[in-house]
Amino acid sequence: MFHLLLDHFGPQHWWPGETELEIMVGAVLTQNTNWKNVEKAVNNLKRGDLLSLHALHTLPVAALAEEVRPSGFFNLKAKRLKNLIDFIMVRYGGDLSRLLKDEPATLREGLLSIRGIGRETADSILLYAACVPIFVVDAYTHRILHRHAMAEEQAAYDELQALFMENLPEDAQLFNELHALIVRTGKEYCRRTARCDICPLKEWGPIAPYFQTTDR
């Protein structure tokens, strides 16, 4: 799967974010949201010089909501970003490098205890900000595995994660690229109007006949 996608698309060089903080903020903002809209929100923060722990900590939540408005669910996400910043302040004394160097299992538990950070967001932060070798499962991963008859439609997050992690070397760079390539594939070939006939994964495994043209 990895080589088919890499040969087709080339390296994706994820995550699209210049700093660890930007990666973490982007991970929250992209929840059920098109990345284009996230970029607008992130650009608002950059333009206001607000993409720092101190600025985000100081900024009132209502003002933050206005900045991230283009990413949708803006009241919710402003609160979630605040929860994340508070966590960094309280647990790591506002020192991001300390957070990033923490024991992965401890950090994951901590992130999951934050209101608004679930498994995908936590694992995205672990993999893309902290370079921890953990596989990120998203809706595209789900859909693609299901279409190739390699997972049940209602398969749980942890099942799919284990499928990858138990069958691949524990390599953060590999997990990084593969997840990025899966998202790229999902976007371009595995939406509702699928293009399975020209998908780079066509040769990877069986495609359920049911899904050759459309989903559900």
Next chain:
DNA sequence: CACCAGGCAAGTA
């Protein structure tokens, strides 16, 4: 107009 996007949490039974 309908449909969807790199989720998550809270409520219900």
Next chain:
DNA sequence: TACTTGCATGGT
């Protein structure tokens, strides 16, 4: 545990 619903902008 297994479903359902609210959250919301912007692109196709």
